[in-house]
Amino acid sequence: MPGVEDWTDNPLDVIQNLIDQHGISDNTAIRDYFGKRLQHKKALSMIPSLNDVALHNLRPNCLVKYRCMIQDMFDPEFYLGSYEVTDMKSKQTLMLSGKYKDVADARAHQEINIESDRNVTMDRQTLYCVPVPGESDWVKAGYASQSVQTPGASTSNPHVRSKRGRDDDRDQGVSDISDQPMNDIDTNQVGAANGGVAASDTEPKRNRTAPSAGAAPSSSVDLNHPLPGETGLACLVKTYDDIDSFKVNDVVEFIGILSVDPSMAQFNAKPEGMEEVHPEFETEAERNAHAPPPSLVPRLHAILSRKLSHNNPHLPPVITDPDFVQALTTAQSEIARIRSELLSILEHAVFGDSLSAEYLLCHLISSVYNRADMMPLGKMSLNISGCPAPSQDYSKLVHCLVSGLVTQSYLFPLTIENMNQMKLSPAKDYSANRLRSGLLQLSDATQLIVDETMLQPGQLNPDGLKNITALGNLIKWAKVEYDFNYHTQEFPTNVNVLVLSEGESLLPKDCHTKLEKRHNPDDLRSYFSQLDARLTDELLGKLRVYFTLTKQLEYSISDDLQKLIQDDFVTSRKDNPKCMTVDDFHSLLSLVRLLTLSNCQTSPTLDLWTRAKQLETERRQRVGPPRTTPV
Template sequence: MVSSLLVEALSSPTDVLNDLYEYQDKTALGDFPQTVTKHFSDIFRTDEAFSEIPALTTARSLSSYRDRALVRFRAMVQDTSPAPEMYLSKLKSGKCGGWGLFDTLKGDGKEEELDYADLRDCTVAWAVSVPGESEWYAKSLDGECDGTDGPVQEPPRSHKFPIPKEPHIGVQIKIYNVLGNDTPKTAEVLNFVGILTSEPLHTESDVSIDVPTLHVLFTRQHTLGITSGVDTVRVVDEPVPNSEDRRQDLINWIAEEALGGDLDAAEWVLLTCIARVQSRTRSLHPPSLTLSHFPSASTSTSTPTPTLSHVLALLLPLSLSVHLSLDLLNRVPFVPESKDEDLHSGLLQLSPGTTIVINESGVQEGQLIERGVLNVLAVQNVMTSQTLSYKFPFSEFSFPTDVNFIVLSQGSKSALWKTDFTLPLDSPTSNEFYKTASEIRLPPAETLAAFRQLIVSAKTGKIEVGESTSQHIQDEFVQERKADSSVSSDDLKQAISVARLIGLSMQEKEVNIKVWERAKELEKRRKARFA
């Protein structure tokens, strides 16, 4: 049975807001934003109820939503630098203020005095569609779109989206509940639920423009991999059934479709994609990978996008393909930069969990200007430290990232970056490296869904090194150091990192001797290719 509260909230959130205000204890009006948050979040607390809220997607024009419609927007917070905005919490009529509700401050031709006790602050931010979000993943969260009333309009302030010329939605966010330490953070992905309007941009500039504005009623955390819908990918504590066979099938498919049958290369790609920041204090960051001797696209190829990028888009919730060139490096900003008190986005301003595939085949001889050099350094910094610098007129701040890198190099190593691992391809002459998305041979739908579940489960899973295995690893390390003094603690840390990733991909909860030996064999085969 459908709740009447849910129907009312969906049909007219403004009426619900006004009714709440009317019955609010007038001695506790300062707590009204918290009351609003609790009321609406309780109505839509279940996944089934939450999915009833229309979603903002690029498949539908914003103009097709009615004014003050209740919508949800899964978005990356792009800019939190705007100053708080003041609003009148109680209108002259005695009705509710805020959430886009206001009345004129003039009566009989004279400006009426404000009651400053009724002024409150609301947090203002800018949010954009999640960059690099795969189509299949978006559909699993938002469902199929009913279509649009016409072509999707060019989003306002497109400079605030990381990927140039990519379709997206950009919205001004206004949050009325005092969140304290829970205030949205830059590059964080949240589900914003609120009332959609069009209002002037909150800015210090004298130029006034109207932009889509979402007056937030409540927010909901977004956890990578936990979805609702037909193509569900759920993270569960129990191991994935037949995980070993499924893992090998996944590696086989990646190798056959995108890497000329190179199984080791496919396994390294899988391990790189499921990695994440384990500890910032101990610098346990995702390892970066270079696939060297990667062939360039032939002149007859219609697209410079590697097949690997298409395959990963079918498997990963978040991925980005970058066809590198000198023009791109010299022209496109990779780091966010504030200009005229407006934060412009950069190519590396991405949400946690994104895998970036950088194809160096487009880089020809030429000169890197200052921006190009800074872009190269920015990529290396994110690879090494998992932090991204944001530039402001008189300062620079670093924000944490959690991004994976796979570099495709035509030479024996990356021409621009030092990655943690380099693997020469075993069959670089295959014609399988550049295919269009439609040319990829897909596995059965249930198999593809199983591949996705394995990847997401591994990426969000936890694994520890068993006590006996830890002692075994230490004893081996001591013996290796005696035999070869060049072996360092960094080598040990990388080896343990690979073992953890292999264990996660096998759905193990603990790194055991078997997993450790598999990691050693994989690394041994990698080094053998350089011989």
């Protein structure tokens, strides 16, 4: 039985043995083999993560994991799933697997038979993945602390990478010199021109230790991060199972084989004396987008994957896990103290306004749980008006506080310049055959804070009008329109939007509250720094678990309370139809649901229903009748 070093450092050897036993079409045996060995947390912690370890500190073809969001999905890719090689000494032939590889290889005394009838062409799905947009620093640190770092591994910024040839890797003990593959063929070079068979072996062999021809500097490679300023490692993930189960914006953890062979990159320059390969099938921009330098965008051949329902490193990824259930039980036993501490902290952030603190808490735990026709249910976009002028950095301080509590967040300054110049909605680039990311391409459970205090008078250009409409649709309908040039397609999303403004926001909102300050500090930074002593590591850990747990709870209403609420609605309408519209009733139902979840309960009580009505009455008296939003 192979040791730990065998199946983590040389997984391709294990896979070849499994394929020899079970056949090329059976992926179940491979998944079961690695799944069984990685079912324990200790074993999983031994697998290096592309999120934490610098790429040049990882061995090629080793087992790695990667936590990411699917940013784009490329067309299916054809490759040599199985190919025949001839041993030049014994003249015997054998079949090798091309699965989980980018390059079909053979040893020095073997030759690949390109024209063999036994060769099998297969297909796989390529996903372009990026680190989870807006992921909080404490989340990254939490996942990094759970991994056992490899010797010499670096946790520095993985965006700046060094490049090296595979011969250098072998010198470090990846394989013995007798195993060096001398005849290498790119398994992806299959297409209509040659009937789905790999490229001819008359192609000049590549120098494996020299940089690829025409290598582009890192600054010329667009990594397509949705949020500006992010520099995490992007990756091309190639999947072999359940291809149709993945969709854009899913947050997934992949475990697979790292591939960084420099021959996989395709660049603007072509070798001297060689014609351009299949110019009628793909453009130069498409080749550059789909085959970036592996030193900057490595390839990962996924063996195992799991979609993450949340991104909190302090909780198991599966809500049925006993540890998750235990964490929920613990939170419920301490909920009175946890909720009281949290409300006190939020109340401090809104200058002692207890009403705004209650609504802010409900907003932070809100989430779309279902859709009735076009209407998203469960969300509560919130506008807090009466915020200090932008010169006092109030929005930045609020974002700093919120990012320390939730797993993903982003602060967006709403200015005329940003609206006119930035790209909010993703758009299809047909010349490169890729999806150009936009700022609103965010994963579920992301907290978006819009700073409307930055808005000044100005003129929106056509792009600005599109952007403001896209932002309004995100807030109102929880959807983002992707521009495919000839048509648009709506993608549902689950992003919380908090708008901070001086007056009532021009953007849509589910709820509007106006600050009534009990404190009026001169220095906001010093005022917010008073929270540092209260936010201990122990309390922060509990609050972070609390926010994740409340989003995972299942909510239901008993028949008795449902009848009481309906009778209450009828009575209110009888007295004064204008004081209780259908929209008002819907807002009340949403509020009582969020108050219930904020108490770590799954069913509301009469007291919570009464509390929801009191809060809504007080809020309406404060802000007056809602106005119609122009967006």
